[in-house]
Structures are given as structure tokens and as C-alpha cells.
Amino acid sequence: MEKQGDAMNAFNFLTQDRVKEPGTGITMMLDKGTGPKMLEDLLEISGEHVDLAKFGWCTSAVYNEEIVKTKVESYKAHGVVPYPGGTLFEVAYTQNKLEEFLNEADKLGFEAIEISDGSVDIPLEARDEVIQNVKDNGFMVITEVGKKDPQKDGEYTTQERVELIEHDINMGAYKVLIEAREGGKGIGIYDNAGNVKKDDVQRIADSIDVKNVIWEAPQKNQQVYLILKFGANVNLGNIPPEEIISLETMRRGLRGDTLGKVNL
Amino acid sequence: MEKQGDAMNAFNFLTQDRVKEPGTGITMMLDKGTGPKMLEDLLEISGEHVDLAKFGWCTSAVYNEEIVKTKVESYKAHGVVPYPGGTLFEVAYTQNKLEEFLNEADKLGFEAIEISDGSVDIPLEARDEVIQNVKDNGFMVITEVGKKDPQKDGEYTTQERVELIEHDINMGAYKVLIEAREGGKGIGIYDNAGNVKKDDVQRIADSIDVKNVIWEAPQKNQQVYLILKFGANVNLGNIPPEEIISLETMRRGLRGDTLGKVNL
Amino acid sequence: MEKQGDAMNAFNFLTQDRVKEPGTGITMMLDKGTGPKMLEDLLEISGEHVDLAKFGWCTSAVYNEEIVKTKVESYKAHGVVPYPGGTLFEVAYTQNKLEEFLNEADKLGFEAIEISDGSVDIPLEARDEVIQNVKDNGFMVITEVGKKDPQKDGEYTTQERVELIEHDINMGAYKVLIEAREGGKGIGIYDNAGNVKKDDVQRIADSIDVKNVIWEAPQKNQQVYLILKFGANVNLGNIPPEEIISLETMRRGLRGDTLGKVNL
Numbered sequence: 001m002e003k004q005g006d007a008m009n010a011f012n013f014l015t016q017d018r019v020k021e022p023g024t025g026i027t028m029m030l031d032k033g034t035g036p037k038m039l040e041d042l043l044e045i046s047g048e049h050v051d052l053a054k055f056g057w058c059t060s061a062v063y064n065e066e067i068v069k070t071k072v073e074s075y076k077a078h079g080v081v082p083y084p085g086g087t088l089f090e091v092a093y094t095q096n097k098l099e100e101f102l103n104e105a106d107k108l109g110f111e112a113i114e115i116s117d118g119s120v121d122i123p124l125e126a127r128d129e130v131i132q133n134v135k136d137n138g139f140m141v142i143t144e145v146g147k148k149d150p151q152k153d154g155e156y157t158t159q160e161r162v163e164l165i166e167h168d169i170n171m172g173a174y175k176v177l178i179e180a181r182e183g184g185k186g187i188g189i190y191d192n193a194g195n196v197k198k199d200d201v202q203r204i205a206d207s208i209d210v211k212n213v214i215w216e217a218p219q220k221n222q223q224v225y226l227i228l229k230f231g232a233n234v235n236l237g238n239i240p241p242e243e244i245i246s247l248e249t250m251r252r253g254l255r256g257d258t259l260g261k262v263n264l
Numbered sequence: 265m266e267k268q269g270d271a272m273n274a275f276n277f278l279t280q281d282r283v284k285e286p287g288t289g290i291t292m293m294l295d296k297g298t299g300p301k302m303l304e305d306l307l308e309i310s311g312e313h314v315d316l317a318k319f320g321w322c323t324s325a326v327y328n329e330e331i332v333k334t335k336v337e338s339y340k341a342h343g344v345v346p347y348p349g350g351t352l353f354e355v356a357y358t359q360n361k362l363e364e365f366l367n368e369a370d371k372l373g374f375e376a377i378e379i380s381d382g383s384v385d386i387p388l389e390a391r392d393e394v395i396q397n398v399k400d401n402g403f404m405v406i407t408e409v410g411k412k413d414p415q416k417d418g419e420y421t422t423q424e425r426v427e428l429i430e431h432d433i434n435m436g437a438y439k440v441l442i443e444a445r446e447g448g449k450g451i452g453i454y455d456n457a458g459n460v461k462k463d464d465v466q467r468i469a470d471s472i473d474v475k476n477v478i479w480e481a482p483q484k485n486q487q488v489y490l491i492l493k494f495g496a497n498v499n500l501g502n503i504p505p506e507e508i509i510s511l512e513t514m515r516r517g518l519r520g521d522t523l524g525k526v527n528l
Numbered sequence: 529m530e531k532q533g534d535a536m537n538a539f540n541f542l543t544q545d546r547v548k549e550p551g552t553g554i555t556m557m558l559d560k561g562t563g564p565k566m567l568e569d570l571l572e573i574s575g576e577h578v579d580l581a582k583f584g585w586c587t588s589a590v591y592n593e594e595i596v597k598t599k600v601e602s603y604k605a606h607g608v609v610p611y612p613g614g615t616l617f618e619v620a621y622t623q624n625k626l627e628e629f630l631n632e633a634d635k636l637g638f639e640a641i642e643i644s645d646g647s648v649d650i651p652l653e654a655r656d657e658v659i660q661n662v663k664d665n666g667f668m669v670i671t672e673v674g675k676k677d678p679q680k681d682g683e684y685t686t687q688e689r690v691e692l693i694e695h696d697i698n699m700g701a702y703k704v705l706i707e708a709r710e711g712g713k714g715i716g717i718y719d720n721a722g723n724v725k726k727d728d729v730q731r732i733a734d735s736i737d738v739k740n741v742i743w744e745a746p747q748k749n750q751q752v753y754l755i756l757k758f759g760a761n762v763n764l765g766n767i768p769p770e771e772i773i774s775l776e777t778m779r780r781g782l783r784g785d786t787l788g789k790v791n792l
Binding site for chain 1: 536780
Binding site: 245252 | 296297298299300301302320321322323324325326327328329330331332348351352354355356359361364365368372382383384412413445447
């Protein structure tokens with residue numbers, strides 16, 4: 001479905017449409033088990049502002065497949081691309097069941113796959129084979145850079161992250177996620193309190209085209225920082241469902257934190 | 265709709281009805297983009313305990329006007345007075361579109377308007393003109409005292425707040441909100457950890473009739489403190505939708521924190 | 529209703545069913561006023577993984593009895609045992625209205641009762657009489673050990689807790705809850721930041737059969753700790769509704785925190 005813009009929004013004479021170049025301004029929502037009717041209700045009010053939806057980690061594997069299908073259809077009807085979380089891919093990879101995993105994903109209606117190594121180790125060569133394989137099966141590829149374990153993640157240098165981001169984009173990934181988990185604390189570009197490590201962000205921004213990444217930013221202070229630094233159309237992910245509307249207002253300068261500070 | 269009291273509540277032989285004088289015991293809920301069906305469901309279970317509902321900041325401007333109308337109708341059918349957030353008023357004021365703003369609010373079914381200066385500066389004389397204008401257009405006026413930016417808010421003395429509260433009430437405001445934002449941290453009567461600055465509360469209470477204010481109190485510890493200090497019928501605002509039932513139990517001494525400590 | 533297992537789950541070739549001995553692997557959800565339609569939607573997607581549902585403290589006493597009945601029926605239709613919170617029992621006990629309380633609970637469809645002394649003092653002899661009385665009225669008995677007030681709770685020794693747990697089980701309680709409240713901070717086995725007091729957990733585990741208790745564990749770090757220490761089928765309680773799916777993935781090693789670290 002095409003996103004409609006805000007011609008039919010309330011108070012639209014006070015606001016400006018957010019004009020996005022393709023591949024920018026992406027909002028990725030984290031679905032950690034939203035019920036099917038509540039999801040439909042959420043998408044009715046805010047689906048316009050969602051581009052991607054991650055069925056977090058292996059959540060899609062602990063409920064009825066008919067509900068997964070219903071939710072996938074809801075997302076697609078609202079112009080959102082849903083995909084299973086990277087941990088589920090990692091489980092399939094570890095069990096040598098990548099083909100079955102892709103078949104099931106296809107059967108359920110998913111059109112994108114996340115490839116990550118947050119919990120398992122995958123040699124670069126194997127990563128490349130997987131990316132190619134997933135692409136060959138007709139899926140959009142989204143990769144992720146970062147480790148779930150804060151200690152392991154801390155051993156990862158910014159330089160290594162940057163190199164892997166470039167590598168994945170060159171391999172044909174649509175976007176690369178910068179891991180922050182659901183909590184956004186003590187991992188990637190966030191310290192233990194969830195504050196942004198500004199130097200790390202700057203180093204990444206100095207080395208790559210930021211359009212290629214989606215910053216996982218589950219907390220409001222993180223979203224505000226990244227919007228003020230990179231603009232209304234920075235790509236943001238792991239947004240909790242109930243924060244979609246809030247994020248959209250912040251992108252457009254329609255909340256105190258960003259009012260008068262963003263250009264559309 | 266008239267609120268019905270709890271004659272039909274479960275276990276009503278164990279509880280006492282909360283008797284409120286007009287203008288006291290107000291619960292104001294913060295709606296930051298609740299879906300229309302989820303809202304109806306929430307109001308079915310807890311609408312009895314809600315008096316005002318704020319469509320937070322500019323959230324009502326980023327979704328379809330038909331959904332805004334549907335939600336406004338739901339609120340009114342449950343005896344709740346809904347109104348657009350103060351930031352939206354500030355955007356309209358800054359753009360010199362107050363008339364259009366009030367017309368649109370009326371068309372959408374709103375019967376109250378919040379007038380704030382959380383993000384912009386409004387001279388006192390202009391504030392008075394606006395209050396009068398909004399009243400003349402038939403709306404209930406709710407004003408807010410406080411700044412969104414913690415640093416600017418910190419420069420605001422308690423004495424200045426008290427004077428503005430009295431001023432607004434004299435101008436005909438129904439109630440004055442004490443700003444705490446959605447988070448309730450580092451602003452107004454709350455420190456950076458969300459703890460209540462008790463001396464500031466006392467100074468305000470010494471200077472005004474507390475019935476005239478609604479304390480924004482998004483966090484549980486804040487609600488408990490204000491109930492224990494001012495009683496079951498203290499006016500509280502920015503209550504998250506999922507906390508309405510909890511707040512009502514605390515007001516009535518039906519939760520450990522206030523059990524045996526409030527009079528009804 | 530019988531729980532169905534996960535034969536019909538998506539991606540079930542990647543996961544293992546969680547095999548539970550009776551009385552183990554229990555998940556108790558905290559319902560603090562979920563709307564009836566939202567509850568039905570939640571149970572459709574995750575009811576399979578819920579065993580008990582507590583209508584927290586006195587929340588069931590501040591909304592319409594027809595809604596309580598509807599929710600009780602929803603729970604039972606999904607194989608979940610719902611029960612009113614311990615504070616409501618304490619209110620009835622204090623008012624000398626235990627018989628009326630049990631009659632009303634029965635009329636509303638509840639089949640279990642929680643007996644606690646979190647906010648009031650109940651002598652051991654009276655506690656025993658109540659347990660016997662509730663059992664004689666045909667209810668399943670769940671008791672709770674701990675005080676709502678952190679200071680009073682802090683005066684409670686682990687040895688005293690252990691003795692009361694054993695006492696209640698000997699009196700016929702189905703399970704004993706270890707109090708942590710909704711927040712899980714500064715109470716029972718958790719410090720003020722919500723971290724697990726590991727020595728206290730160990731002392732309890734050394735003295736009793738842990739199958740007899742349900743650890744209230746509202747926060748994710750608490751759930752992870754207890755799963756890693758006691759296994760996939762540790763009994764956990766006060767799980768927020770939106771965390772049921774997440775908890776189930778963690779029990780099964782399907783989230784980074786527990787991946788490869790639990791046996792099923």
C-alpha cells in the first residue's frame with residue numbers, strides 16, 4: 001500500500017508533510033508479541049508512519065502460525081514490511097536449517113529477512129554466502145551489526161563496525177541495523193544509562209553514508225539526539241509500538257524537544 | 265454522560281464511593297496516540313475514573329482526522345472532556361493561526377483548549393488576550409505553567425509560578441496544570457530522578473488554593489506522595505492510560521501504598 | 529481448556545516444546561486493569577503460556593462486575609486460573625467480611641484466592657484458620673510472603689520467610705508467592721535498583737523445594753537470572769501482560785539472554 005501523506009490529518013494547516021527520499025526517514029517498529037486486533041488498531045492510527053516491523057528475536061516462533069500470518073497481512077496492508085528477528089535466523093543457521101527457515105518465512109508472507117550474529121559467531125565468508133542465498137530466494141536483506149552480550153559488544157571496535165556495515169551494503173543489504181536491543185542500554189552507541197556515546201556516533205558518521213544504517217533507538221532521549229544530529233529523516237529502529245506517533249511528532253518538530261530545530 | 269458511581273462494581277460492599285466536590289478529584293489522562301478500539305476498550309473498563317484527556321503535544325496532528333473525531337466521541341460518551349495538547353496551541357499561536365486552530369478544534373468536537381508557553385514565549389498581555397479569545401469562542405480554558413526545557417524550567421521561581429497560577433485563574437481558566445511532561449523528571453516539582461521536591465510543593469500549597477491546579481504526576485511515587493499530602497481528591501494529570509485503574513485504587517486506599525492512609 | 533503445545537506454532541521445526549511437570553514452569557501474569565477486548569486479544573496470542581492471572585491488589589473492585597465476569601471467563605476459556613489480589617483479601621479480612629468476600633469471588637467465577645499479609649498483620653493462628661476456611665469453600669489457595677512497605681519488608685529475615693513458606697505449603701497452599709510488587713525494587717529478593725540479591729535467593733533455595741514457590745519477577749533481568757539459575761521451568765509471577773511472549777522465549781532459550789543456556 002502507498003503511504004498517503006497527511007492530507008487527511010487533523011490540523012494539517014499547521015503542519016508540513018515529511019518528504020522523504022527513498023531509503024531515508026525509515027521507522028522500524030519492534031513487535032514483541034502485540035495481539036492481532038491491537039496491531040490492526042495501532043496500524044490504523046499510526047501505520048502511515050511505519051516502514052519496517054521486526055517480529056523481535058524468536059517471538060514469532062512461540063505463537064500460532066495463523067496469528068503470525070494475520071499480523072503479516074495487517075502490516076503489508078498498511079504498507080509496512082515485516083520480518084522475523086535476527087535471533088531466529090541465528091537459531092536456524094546454527095541448526096543448519098536455513099532452507100527450511102526461508103521456506104517457512106515465505107509461506108508466512110515475510111518478504112524480508114534479518115541476518116545478524118548477535119548471539120552466535122558466523123565467519124565472514126559464511127555471512128556472505130547467507131546474504132547471497134537470502135537474496136537469491138527473493139527476500140530483501142537487512143543485516144545487523146552488534147552483539148547481544150554487552151561484554152562481547154564492548155570488545156567490538158567502531159572501526160570493525162564501520163567495516164562490516166560497508167561490507168554488508170556492498171553485498172547487497174538494503175540497510176544495516178546498529179544493534180541496541182529492546183532496552184538501549186550498555187550496548188552499541190549507548191552507555192549503561194542509555195545515554196548516547198556521541199564520539200562513537202560521530203566516528204561512524206565520519207566513515208559511512210548514514211543513509212545506509214538504521215540506528216536502533218528504543219528510548220526517547222536517543223531518538224531526540226539522532227533527529228537533532230541527522231535530521232527529521234534519520235533511519236530509526238526498535239521503536240516501541242506505542243511510541244510511533246510520538247516519534248513522528250518529534251521528527252516533524254511537533255514536540256517540545258525538537259520544535260523549531262528540524263527542517264522538513 | 266454522568267459518571268455512575270460504583271454501585272455496579274464488583275466487591276462494592278468492601279469499598280467506599282469517592283465523593284468529590286465539583287472541580288476536585290480530577291484525573292487527567294495523557295493520550296499519546298492510543299488506537300480508537302483500544303481507547304474504547306480502556307474507557308469501558310476505566311472511563312468512570314477519567315475526567316479530562318489530553319491529546320499530548322501535537323499528536324492529534326499526525327493522524328487521520330476521522331480517527332481524531334472517533335476518539336473525541338468516545339471520550340465524550342464516557343463523560344470525559346478531551347482537548348488538544350498545549351504544544352499544538354503554541355504552534356498555532358506562533359503561526360498566527362489561532363482562529364483556524366479554534367475552528368478546527370471545534371469541528372473535531374473538542375470543547376476545551378490548553379493554553380501553554382512550554383516551548384515558546386508569550387507575553388502576559390498576549391496570554392490574556394488568548395485566554396479571553398478562547399473563552400469567547402465557547403471553550404473551557406485550561407492553562408499550563410512550566411517550560412519543556414529543564415534548564416529554562418529551572419530558571420522559573422516558585423513565586424513566579426504561583427503568580428501565574430493566580431493570574432490565570434483570575435482570567436477565567438478552569439484549572440492550571442503544573443508541567444511535568446510525559447516523563448516527570450527534572451522539571452517543575454520533580455528532581456532528575458522523578459522524586460518530589462517537597463519544599464516546592466509546600467511553597468505552592470501555602471500560596472494558592474490547590475483545588476485550582478492539576479499536578480501532572482506521571483509516575484506512581486508522585487501520585488502516592490500527592491494523594492497522601494492532599495487527600496484522595498487531589499487533581500492529578502498526565503496519567504498514562506494503563507495507570508488509570510491503579511490511580512483510582514490508590515486514591516481510595518485500595519493499594520498498599522495508601523491503605524488506611526486516606527479519608528473518603 | 530487444555531494447553532495445546534506448539535504443534536501449530538510458526539517455525540516449530542526450530543523450537544522444542546517446553547515439557548513441564550505439574551506445578552512447575554508456572555507463569556503468573558499481573559492484570560492491573562486490562563480492558564476486556566484487549567485481554568481477549570492478548571490471550572489469543574499468548575494465553576497458551578499463562579497459567580495464573582492475578583487481578584492486582586484491589587483493581588477488581590473499582591470497575592463494573594460484568595467486566596470482571598467477562599474477563600474471568602476469558603481467562604478460564606484459555607486455561608488460565610484468575611484470582612483477586614491479596615490486598616483485596618486483606619481489606620475483607622480487616623472488615624470481618626471474609627464470607628461475603630468468598631461468596632462474591634465465587635459468584636464472579638474465581639476459583640483461587642490469594643492470602644497475604646502485605647499491608648495488615650495477621651497472627652499465624654488466624655492465617656491458618658483463613659487458609660482452612662478458603663480451602664473448605666472449594667478454592668485453590670495461593671499465599672504470599674512479604675510486606676508491601678520496603679522498610680517493614682526489610683525487617684523480615686530470610687529464615688522467617690522460609691519458615692512461613694513451609695508452613696503455608698503444609699497447610700495446603702498450592703504455591704507461595706515471594707512478594708516483589710509491580711515494580712520489583714527494594715523488596716524481597718531485589719535491591720533498590722531491582723538487582724537480584726543472590727545470597728538471599730540461595731538461602732531460600734537451600735532451605736525449601738523451589739517448586740513450592742512462585743518468584744514474583746516483574747523485570748527482565750530478574751526473569752533471566754531466575755531462569756538461568758533454576759531452569760526453564762522456574763515458577764515466575766507478576767509478569768506484565770506485554771512481557772508474556774518475551775518470557776516464554778527466554779524460558780526456551782529463544783532470546784539472546786538465555787540462548788544455548790537452558791535445557792528443555
